[in-house]
Amino acid sequence: MKESLSFELIKKDSRTGARRGRITTPHGTIETPVFMPVGTQATVKAMKPEDVEKTGAEIILGNTYHLYLRPGEDIVREAGGLHKFMNWHRPILTDSGGFQVFSLGKFRKITEEGAKFKSYIDGSSHMMTPESSIEVQTALGSDIMMAFDECVAYPAEKKYVERSLERTTRWLKRCDDHHKRLETKAAMESGSDTMKQALFGIMQGGMFKDLREISAKQITEIDLPGYAIGGLSVGEPKEIMLDILDDCVDLLPEDKPRYLMGVGTPDYLFESVERGVDMFDCVLPTRLARHGMAMTSRGKINIKNAVFARDFSTLDPDCDCYCCRNYSRAYLRHLFKNDEILCSMLLSEHNIHFLVNMMKNIRKAIEEDRFLEYKRKFYNKYGEF
Ligand code: GUN
Numbered sequence: 001m002k003e004s005l006s007f008e009l010i011k012k013d014s015r016t017g018a019r020r021g022r023i024t025t026p027h028g029t030i031e032t033p034v035f036m037p038v039g040t041q042a043t044v045k046a047m048k049p050e051d052v053e054k055t056g057a058e059i060i061l062g063n064t065y066h067l068y069l070r071p072g073e074d075i076v077r078e079a080g081g082l083h084k085f086m087n088w089h090r091p092i093l094t095d096s097g098g099f100q101v102f103s104l105g106k107f108r109k110i111t112e113e114g115a116k117f118k119s120y121i122d123g124s125s126h127m128m129t130p131e132s133s134i135e136v137q138t139a140l141g142s143d144i145m146m147a148f149d150e151c152v153a154y155p156a157e158k159k160y161v162e163r164s165l166e167r168t169t170r171w172l173k174r175c176d177d178h179h180k181r182l183e184t185k186a187a188m189e190s191g192s193d194t195m196k197q198a199l200f201g202i203m204q205g206g207m208f209k210d211l212r213e214i215s216a217k218q219i220t221e222i223d224l225p226g227y228a229i230g231g232l233s234v235g236e237p238k239e240i241m242l243d244i245l246d247d248c249v250d251l252l253p254e255d256k257p258r259y260l261m262g263v264g265t266p267d268y269l270f271e272s273v274e275r276g277v278d279m280f281d282c283v284l285p286t287r288l289a290r291h292g293m294a295m296t297s298r299g300k301i302n303i304k305n306a307v308f309a310r311d312f313s314t315l316d317p318d319c320d321c322y323c324c325r326n327y328s329r330a331y332l333r334h335l336f337k338n339d340e341i342l343c344s345m346l347l348s349e350h351n352i353h354f355l356v357n358m359m360k361n362i363r364k365a366i367e368e369d370r371f372l373e374y375k376r377k378f379y380n381k382y383g384e385f
């Protein structure tokens with residue numbers, strides 16, 4: 001069967017690993033490098049899908065773990081899939097539940113079969129396996145589904161990380177087998193020879209370079225349309241993260257998209273693009289927004305600050321989002337102080353627009369072979385990260 005997803009490498013920066021590409025999915029194309037806003041509960045918090053689209057975002061992320069627990073994948077399937085359920089008709093990537101389940105700490109237990117965990121909603125017991133994660137993601141109908149993996153905390157014993165990455169590889173095989181089984185069955189029913197969804201594998205290996213190499217070798221032996229780097233940005237110092245990332249990128253095939261999971265501050269985005277990463281996701285822009293924080297071209301702003309009480313200028317003079325075109329800092333501060341929902345809505349739209357637009361500028365800079373110049377200019381203006 002033909003893969004549902006393809007990747008085209010359009011241009012490579014002459015001085016760094018940065019690259020400009022295009023991913024084609026059943027719900028449209030994605031220009032890379034790309035930032036993917038997170039819509040955990042089938043919604044990018046505080047934003048209508050049409051407003052997410054207006055920021056220029058081309059793909060959003062959904063979460064298997066949350067949607068499995070509530071409303072349940074059967075309800076999403078009955079609704080006609082996640083795209084229709086939430087009224088977002090561009091590409092969707094779903095995370096497998098691996099990361100969310102493993103973040104539960106003492107509320108979960110890992111075995112070869114899968115992960116047993118307690119629901120954050122009512123404390124009930126559940127088991128997620130590579131097969132059941134694929135089943136749920138199939139019901140959701142995402143364009144890209146992620147393999148069920150174990151994201152190891154930092155710091156961790158090398159022996160544990162090694163055993164864990166080997167298991168993640170075995171789980172990846174089980175995900176791939178199950179995905180193929182389901183796609184073959186669906187193809188027989190519909191008479192199509194193209195798959196509906198793409199599966200990405202996830203590299204683990206913690207902060208150990210030799211283990212990263214083993215993981216990369218094992219997962220790329222399975223031919224998949226894309227690969228992710230997991231287990232980074234889990235509390236390690238920035239130097240360690242970038243040092244490991246340097247190695248990870250080179251271990252992945254050049255002709256497939258590379259996705260760094262859970263990364264989204266401007267400096268990490270620049271550093272990772274420079275090393276050759278194509279895809280990113282992070283809850284940061286929307287989470288910051290709900291706490292009254294704005295990301296601007298001149299650095300982060302805390303809208304609660306008293307200095308903005310009479311500041312009638314726009315949030316970011318360089319931004320042309322709906323918020324910046326129509327509202328002042330003083331008004332946003334007033335909204336925040338009164339717990340008005342509109343503050344979260346406006347700041348979320350601005351923050352997503354900011355990152356999406358930054359990636360757009362990065363893409364243009366790569367096309368014109370001036371990535372490093374753009375990076376320097378951005379850093380100079382932004383100041384402290
Ligand atoms: N999100 C951030 N890091 C990870 C990871 O290592 N695995 C998965 N599945 N999701 C993530």
Ligand code: ZN
Pocket residue numbers: 315316319320321322323324325349350351353
């Ligand atoms: Zn704005």
